[in-house]
Amino acid sequence: MFPFETIITIDRNLKLPVYRQIAVNIIQAVRNGVLKPGTPLLSTREMASLLNVHRKTVIAAYDELNAQDWITIIPRKQVHISEKIPLLNPQKWEKEKQIPPYQNSLNIPFVEVGPITTPQPTDSFHWFIDDGRPDIRLSPISSLLKTYRLLAARKSVSKKTAQDNTQGTIRLRIELANYLSETRGINISEENLLITHGAQMSIYLGACLLAAQKTSVIVGKPNYPMANKVFNQLNAPLVEVAMDSDGLDVDRIERLCQKTKISVVYVIPHHHYPTTVTLSVERRIKLLELSKRYNFVIIEDDYDYDYHYSSSPYLPLASAQHYGNIIYIGSFSKVLDPAVRIGFMVAPTNFIAQATELRRLIDIGGDMYMQDALAVLIQEREISRHLKKAKKVYHQRRDRLAHLLQQALGSHVSFSIPSGGMAMWIRFHSTIDIQELAETLAKNKLKIGCIDKTENAFRFGFASMEEQELEETVDQIKQAIEQLIQTN
Amino acid sequence: MFPFETIITIDRNLKLPVYRQIAVNIIQAVRNGVLKPGTPLLSTREMASLLNVHRKTVIAAYDELNAQDWITIIPRKQVHISEKIPLLNPQKWEKEKQIPPYQNSLNIPFVEVGPITTPQPTDSFHWFIDDGRPDIRLSPISSLLKTYRLLAARKSVSKKTAQDNTQGTIRLRIELANYLSETRGINISEENLLITHGAQMSIYLGACLLAAQKTSVIVGKPNYPMANKVFNQLNAPLVEVAMDSDGLDVDRIERLCQKTKISVVYVIPHHHYPTTVTLSVERRIKLLELSKRYNFVIIEDDYDYDYHYSSSPYLPLASAQHYGNIIYIGSFSKVLDPAVRIGFMVAPTNFIAQATELRRLIDIGGDMYMQDALAVLIQEREISRHLKKAKKVYHQRRDRLAHLLQQALGSHVSFSIPSGGMAMWIRFHSTIDIQELAETLAKNKLKIGCIDKTENAFRFGFASMEEQELEETVDQIKQAIEQLIQTN
Numbered sequence: 001m002f003p004f005e006t007i008i009t010i011d012r013n014l015k016l017p018v019y020r021q022i023a024v025n026i027i028q029a030v031r032n033g034v035l036k037p038g039t040p041l042l043s044t045r046e047m048a049s050l051l052n053v054h055r056k057t058v059i060a061a062y063d064e065l066n067a068q069d070w071i072t073i074i075p076r077k078q079v080h081i082s083e084k085i086p087l088l089n090p091q092k093w094e095k096e097k098q099i100p101p102y103q104n105s106l107n108i109p110f111v112e113v114g115p116i117t118t119p120q121p122t123d124s125f126h127w128f129i130d131d132g133r134p135d136i137r138l139s140p141i142s143s144l145l146k147t148y149r150l151l152a153a154r155k156s157v158s159k160k161t162a163q164d165n166t167q168g169t170i171r172l173r174i175e176l177a178n179y180l181s182e183t184r185g186i187n188i189s190e191e192n193l194l195i196t197h198g199a200q201m202s203i204y205l206g207a208c209l210l211a212a213q214k215t216s217v218i219v220g221k222p223n224y225p226m227a228n229k230v231f232n233q234l235n236a237p238l239v240e241v242a243m244d245s246d247g248l249d250v251d252r253i254e255r256l257c258q259k260t261k262i263s264v265v266y267v268i269p270h271h272h273y274p275t276t277v278t279l280s281v282e283r284r285i286k287l288l289e290l291s292k293r294y295n296f297v298i299i300e301d302d303y304d305y306d307y308h309y310s311s312s313p314y315l316p317l318a319s320a321q322h323y324g325n326i327i328y329i330g331s332f333s334k335v336l337d338p339a340v341r342i343g344f345m346v347a348p349t350n351f352i353a354q355a356t357e358l359r360r361l362i363d364i365g366g367d368m369y370m371q372d373a374l375a376v377l378i379q380e381r382e383i384s385r386h387l388k389k390a391k392k393v394y395h396q397r398r399d400r401l402a403h404l405l406q407q408a409l410g411s412h413v414s415f416s417i418p419s420g421g422m423a424m425w426i427r428f429h430s431t432i433d434i435q436e437l438a439e440t441l442a443k444n445k446l447k448i449g450c451i452d453k454t455e456n457a458f459r460f461g462f463a464s465m466e467e468q469e470l471e472e473t474v475d476q477i478k479q480a481i482e483q484l485i486q487t488n
Numbered sequence: 489m490f491p492f493e494t495i496i497t498i499d500r501n502l503k504l505p506v507y508r509q510i511a512v513n514i515i516q517a518v519r520n521g522v523l524k525p526g527t528p529l530l531s532t533r534e535m536a537s538l539l540n541v542h543r544k545t546v547i548a549a550y551d552e553l554n555a556q557d558w559i560t561i562i563p564r565k566q567v568h569i570s571e572k573i574p575l576l577n578p579q580k581w582e583k584e585k586q587i588p589p590y591q592n593s594l595n596i597p598f599v600e601v602g603p604i605t606t607p608q609p610t611d612s613f614h615w616f617i618d619d620g621r622p623d624i625r626l627s628p629i630s631s632l633l634k635t636y637r638l639l640a641a642r643k644s645v646s647k648k649t650a651q652d653n654t655q656g657t658i659r660l661r662i663e664l665a666n667y668l669s670e671t672r673g674i675n676i677s678e679e680n681l682l683i684t685h686g687a688q689m690s691i692y693l694g695a696c697l698l699a700a701q702k703t704s705v706i707v708g709k710p711n712y713p714m715a716n717k718v719f720n721q722l723n724a725p726l727v728e729v730a731m732d733s734d735g736l737d738v739d740r741i742e743r744l745c746q747k748t749k750i751s752v753v754y755v756i757p758h759h760h761y762p763t764t765v766t767l768s769v770e771r772r773i774k775l776l777e778l779s780k781r782y783n784f785v786i787i788e789d790d791y792d793y794d795y796h797y798s799s800s801p802y803l804p805l806a807s808a809q810h811y812g813n814i815i816y817i818g819s820f821s822k823v824l825d826p827a828v829r830i831g832f833m834v835a836p837t838n839f840i841a842q843a844t845e846l847r848r849l850i851d852i853g854g855d856m857y858m859q860d861a862l863a864v865l866i867q868e869r870e871i872s873r874h875l876k877k878a879k880k881v882y883h884q885r886r887d888r889l890a891h892l893l894q895q896a897l898g899s900h901v902s903f904s905i906p907s908g909g910m911a912m913w914i915r916f917h918s919t920i921d922i923q924e925l926a927e928t929l930a931k932n933k934l935k936i937g938c939i940d941k942t943e944n945a946f947r948f949g950f951a952s953m954e955e956q957e958l959e960e961t962v963d964q965i966k967q968a969i970e971q972l973i974q975t976n
Contacts, residue, residue: 016666020666020670023670024669024670027670027673064670064869064872067869067872067873067875067876110697110698110839110842111696111697111698111842112842113697113842113843113845113846113849114845115845116841116842116844116845117652117654117845117848136640141640142637142640142641145633145636145637145640146637148633149630149633149634152624152629152630152633152825152827153630164605166605178504178508181512182508182511182512182515182552185515196851197685197851198851198852200849200850200851200852201850201851204849204850204851208599209598209599209601210598210599226848226849226852229849230849233846233849337640337857339640339855339856339857339858340855341851341852341853341854341855351598353604354598354599354600354601354604355601356604357601357602357603357604357605358601358721360605360714360717361601361688361692361714361717361718361721362688362689362692362850363684363685363686363688363689363692363829363851364686364688364714364829365829366829367827367828367829367855368827369825369827370827381552381555384552384555385555387555388555
């Protein structure tokens, strides 16, 4: 009998369960050509005794090997290495026993996308100030998934799979067209809609189709960094235009247009990222006029439209009398859960058709059950009810945060209360350096998601925190500031 | 009192429910400036009587208007148009009452991705021969979603959202690294893995990083069309190399390498799309040698590895002694459900890092609950058990289809039985024109998903059909052929 003890080493300190260690060892031995096809294995009892493990462990290992076709189990419990082994000419393999680590040895140039973001391990933080995310404890995600399961369980396979869902399911697009009409005054048909894998994909698709002209793209300064990165990756010349409390400086855009060809203006009209300011009515109207006169496309990234509190929201530019040159972008990730990546793009039909073809190349399309489940939630008003509820809660949290900041940090910070959205933009006076503050907080296991060193500011996402959590967080910041002042 | 009957028209032929018609009409009137902020509405009883609808319908309409903040309901049931209306300077809007349709008026050039695929409406088909998809009636998707709900319901918000999941959740990558080692002999760490939104995204990302060199890319002829489209979109020069029953003609690749710089060879080693042939062992070894000698990258699209029946599967090229220049692509869409879009890419760490950054620009990342739910299913062996079961069923279906084709269409077709996968490649003799056949079948409401006019062939996805469905489908094809022969 084959000396199995020589090929099976069990290390109880490994995370891999013992039964899998046995299975993996046997597979490796077959791969190395040490165990030949047809070799009989010990009975489970014998093997258990040999390896000094419970017999159930060996049964589990054999079950696994059998599931993967490495062994054949014949009725009266004879077990042997399968005759049909997935082997690729084992002789060749024995030449070099050790497979080299699959790392960094690619000696062929590839396009570099940019500096690598090495995420810090989350385990090292106890708490996180996000950049404006919903409180998933309030989200109707459970209802969404219940609907998903119902839809996926319907057994009408064939006709369903025949559908071309790259543009998004027809059901979701019809419901969404109604929803956008009712909530935003955007009157479109389902042909003006492309369902995307989140708002970012809408930005990416829009930029790919528009920015390749190598004419300039105008963005705010500061701007949503992930939009800038997309334009940079496409080699589109970026022109930064200052932001003030009324949003993008539209007069500056006019002067730029007089001098140079502008192809795209990227604008976040509500609760701008990161500054949270809202574009004023006058500037909206002027921007629309400029877009006609100078023939540029407006990418209107309205990711945050659904959340407005004290003041009335403005209708999107896309709902106005425009000239077929607005790409409107929105998302349900801020409504449901950042993990649920359903966004959309509203644009003229010919643009949507091309964006759909590009999207097909990227990932074929989205999850049709998830899309239809969302359609059901929209149709049954569950999304509206959730938003109404969430708005009340977030409104309170915003006001609570403003109060706490004023009380605890009043002398160190300045901020204005945003009319909506999920985050506040906190600027520090020059006595406090935001980078130093973030480092001090990181030592206390609190991580800040979005800081801006130039503006000496950070985004405080209040929506995801309950009032007590807000209090504790502001208190931690206060302590860190006191610590900083003492040290400096 | 305002003459509401003049602004509310109910059309019972519309699909829009009556209560929503009422709500939409009121919203429009507010938007047009006809109904001013503060205007009182009729009580629900009065309005119901005026419009001749049930009072519950009006209550639903008011609830909806209230949910959207268009009206204010004061305790004793006084209802009026909200004072805080989302209006953008209504005077300006009245100039042009009719919002133009949002269509085709974009007069700015954009990059065209390609000819538009106009999908035929599915309603017009009763039945569909797909190009090789799993039978979702067998899929463990319900178990996946149950796990998803459990994971999403855990209320530890903050630390979770702090994670950077663009590369895929750490949990799924660790489980997948184990799974790939056990099932495919690919020994990697989780840093060699990028979780993508389906295999197509892996192709897209790989091609973006590699094909921009403007040196040639080798593909099979025929090839998976969506891969060719990606390379075309990136302006990579495509060189087509013939396929025979052993797969890509590797000698031809060698001769090409001697003449010109090749940067990428895209290969589908198992059950090639569309022809279903498998690359032979000898050619695999030679391809690896060539990749070293001529310094090209192999994109190994092994979308179908999990399904092999009669003959032994070969281990992937990526499991062999290679030179850090293989991008290995796989997917769980064929295991679970085409709607569940989880694929992966295995590559050297520096390549994975850049692919991750590019993926971040495209869509930030995937659904982390879905990924963790899949990790749980892999860990608990549910995926292995499902595959074992599904393989048996699909094996039977493959053999049943081969038998049916031989019996019913033997004199008109030629095909070889694929060693695995989910589809058979059926070539028609020159007496039958595949295009004509497809049109005849379409008249009988049967649609074929993948036909190739040059090869006069189509892919018959057998995995998704039960045996009786296979019989009925083959019978329909037989009848259509008889019809064709009679007419010609």
